[in-house]
Amino acid sequence: MTDKVVRIATRQSxxxxxxxxxxKAELEKFxxxxxxxxxxxxxxxxxxxxxxxxxxxxxxxxxxxxEVAMLANEADIAVHSMKDVPMEFPEGLGLAVxxxxxxxxxxxxxxxYKTVDELPQGAVVxxxxxxxxxxxxxxxxxxxxKTLRGNVNTRLRxxxxxxxxxxxxxxxxxxxxxxxxxxxxxxxxxxxxxAGGQGAVGIECRSDDATTIELxxxxxxxxxxxxVTAERAMNRRxxxxxxxxxxxxxTLNEAGDELYLRGLxxxxxxxxxxxxxxxxxxDNAEAMGIELAERLLAAGxxxxxxxxxxxxx
Ligand SMILES: NCc1[nH]cc(CCC(=O)O)c1CC(=O)O
Numbered sequence: 001m002t003d004k005v006v007r008i009a010t011r012q013s014x015x016x017x018x019x020x021x022x023x024k025a026e027l028e029k030f031x032x033x034x035x036x037x038x039x040x041x042x043x044x045x046x047x048x049x050x051x052x053x054x055x056x057x058x059x060x061x062x063x064x065x066x067e068v069a070m071l072a073n074e075a076d077i078a079v080h081s082m083k084d085v086p087m088e089f090p091e092g093l094g095l096a097v098x099x100x101x102x103x104x105x106x107x108x109x110x111x112x113y114k115t116v117d118e119l120p121q122g123a124v125v126x127x128x129x130x131x132x133x134x135x136x137x138x139x140x141x142x143x144x145x146k147t148l149r150g151n152v153n154t155r156l157r158x159x160x161x162x163x164x165x166x167x168x169x170x171x172x173x174x175x176x177x178x179x180x181x182x183x184x185x186x187x188x189x190x191x192x193x194x195a196g197g198q199g200a201v202g203i204e205c206r207s208d209d210a211t212t213i214e215l216x217x218x219x220x221x222x223x224x225x226x227x228v229t230a231e232r233a234m235n236r237r238x239x240x241x242x243x244x245x246x247x248x249x250x251t252l253n254e255a256g257d258e259l260y261l262r263g264l265x266x267x268x269x270x271x272x273x274x275x276x277x278x279x280x281x282x283d284n285a286e287a288m289g290i291e292l293a294e295r296l297l298a299a300g301x302x303x304x305x306x307x308x309x310x311x312x313x
Contacts, residue, residue: 004211005035009066009075012040013151018176019079019201023099023219030218039075041065045084060086063204067093070205076212077205082197082228083170085204087236094207097220098228102172104199104249106132106192107183109159109174110166115185116140119165126155126164130268130308134245135192136168137270152177168192172199193247193264193275196231200224223252226282230261233289238265238301244308248292252282259285263292265301268308274299 006027010020017038024036045061060067066078067090082098089095113119116139126148127133133145146164148155152173159167171186203219205212227250234248247264259282266273276295280288293301 004215005037006077006212006215007037007039007075009039009041009069009078011043011046011062011066013046014177015081015152015173016079019081022176022201023077023079023203026099026219027215031215034215039069041069060084067204073206076209077203077216080202080204082200082202082232083195085197085202087232089204092207093204095202096205096213096216097203098225099201099203099219100221101224101227102175102199102201103186104194105171105189106168106187106194106198107171107174108166108185108187109156109169109182110184111160113166113184116166116187116191119143123165124163126159126167129168129195130243130245131195131247131266132168132192134266134268134270134273135247135264137268138266138273139191139270141270152179156182170194170198189249189262193262194249196235196246196248197228200228202228223256226250226252226259226285230259230282230285230289233286234261234263234293235289237290237293238296238305243312244305246305248289250285250288257281259288261288261292263296265296265304267304268311272300272304274301274304 008020010016020038027036043062043065062084069075121142124144124146126146128147128149230250231248238246245266250261260279262277264275278288278292
């Protein structure tokens with residue numbers, strides 16, 4: 001039993017609320033009697049819904065307001081999709097735990113077609129992720145990629161209105177919102193390598209809040225942490241987030257003693273795609289991410305990314 005109140009700062013999109021409610025339920029499960037409150041915030045990323053993410057740029061578009069609240073002691077924790085969390089945390093805040101990962105893949109969503117291969121010549125596909133765009137264009141240069149923003153429900157509505165032949169969304173988001181029936185097919189990591197951290201939920205809190213950190217401990221999943229650590233280390237070394245055509249994905253073997261990390265850097269038009277991979281002990285997760293990034297940079301990723309950053313101002 002504990003009389004501690006944990007205040008969760010959360011965005012108010014259905015997916016953000018699902019994640020906050022999930023953490024609330026887990027905390028209540030592990031600590032009977034605990035009080036957990038949700039506090040809703042609106043972030044810059046929620047307001048600027050019509051601009052392509054790559055243009056409004058700025059890392060941490062979805063997390064800054066939540067961090068301000070925690071630093072002001074108006075909230076205790078923030079629950080994030082690890083894909084959207086910047087590599088560096090503000091002074092005084094840090095990632096306390098990483099929860100078990102949902103499926104990390106991208107999902108192909110369409111009312112008429114089952115797979116990317118089935119799409120007719122010149123079909124219109126909705127996504128605002130340069131990572132997804134680059135990999136789609138590499139496989140199918142004929143496809144037209146059209147911007148798609150908004151929360152999951154908005155994106156599905158735009159598909160249903162006929163603005164797109166298909167859209168690409170994270171499988172994890174659809175599963176969490178109980179919309180598995182909208183997934184026409186899951187795109188394999190070979191076809192579209194996921195974004196670092198995709199499908200994983202992390203919890204941020206004040207670094208000196210020992211009470212909260214202790215309460216969060218049972219929510220941690222070390223296997224997910226190894227995988228996401230390697231992925232984020234690669235992203236950090238490449239200075240990329242969700243808004244550049246960088247993909248990385250790590251898996252652990254069954255014995256849990258070998259981490260397999262794959263990375264990709266592409267030009268947005270998909271004409272250049274660099275891939276590399278590494279296998280090593282999960283204890284070296286961080287070093288693996290850095291090494292893979294350096295190998296990609298040496299193979300020409302530095303030039304590709306410089307061009308992308310220039311295009312996006
Ligand atoms: N960029 C927005 C975002 N951040 C996390 C998810 C999905 C859930 C997750 O990856 O945990 C999504 C939506 C999407 O990419 O379709």
